[in-house]
Amino acid sequence: MADYRQTIHVYDGIQQVLTTLKERSITTGVVTSKTYHEYQNDFVPFGLANDLKYMVCADDTRLHKPNPDPLLQFLQISEASAESSIYIGDTIYDYECARDEGMDFGLALWGCKHPDRIPAKYKFEHPMDVLSLLNSQ
Numbered sequence: 001m002a003d004y005r006q007t008i009h010v011y012d013g014i015q016q017v018l019t020t021l022k023e024r025s026i027t028t029g030v031v032t033s034k035t036y037h038e039y040q041n042d043f044v045p046f047g048l049a050n051d052l053k054y055m056v057c058a059d060d061t062r063l064h065k066p067n068p069d070p071l072l073q074f075l076q077i078s079e080a081s082a083e084s085s086i087y088i089g090d091t092i093y094d095y096e097c098a099r100d101e102g103m104d105f106g107l108a109l110w111g112c113k114h115p116d117r118i119p120a121k122y123k124f125e126h127p128m129d130v131l132s133l134l135n136s137q
Contacts, residue, residue: 002041010046011110013127018051020131027078029054031070031087031097036060054078066096071103088130092118106130 021028029052032039036057043049056073063069075082087098090111095118098105107120110127124130 005045008046010048011127014048015051017127017130018048020134022051024134026134027054027080027085028052029056029074029078031056031065031074033058033065033093066093066100068097068101071097071101075101086122086133088124095120106133 018028030039030043030049032043032055034042034057036059039055039057049055054074054077056070056077058064058070061067061069061073071082071087074080075085082101082103086104086106087094087101088106088108089095089098090108090113092114095105095107104122105120106122106124107115107118108127109115109123109125112118115123122133
């Protein structure tokens with residue numbers, strides 16, 4: 001990613017979504033297939049880590065997505081429950097991970113290559129669409 005850093009950007013609306021969730025005291029975090037080192041190099045420089053309180057990287061669990069262990073690890077460290085949580089991702093592996101952990105899944109269409117193959121409960125066209133879940137509570 002270092003070779004292409006100048007072409008990589010954070011999707012419009014992501015920062016506003018994270019700020020809104022933080023203001024509403026909603027627990028947020030990231031569950032990634034990246035190692036901790038990759039996370040530090042590829043994710044942290046974009047400034048989003050400050051708004052995501054919890055992090056689970058590939059080296060935090062023995063089994064990886066689509067196995068639900070990374071989400072289980074997140075639930076343990078954040079003290080959240082699967083029933084009151086949603087995992088938002090853009091791959092079939094993200095969907096399968098959430099499904100097998102018994103968690104709702106939201107498909108981030110802005111980053112998804114094959115949305116027709118993923119039977120998500122929620123489909124978000126734009127990052128700001130995630131905030132519609134707050135209005136339904």
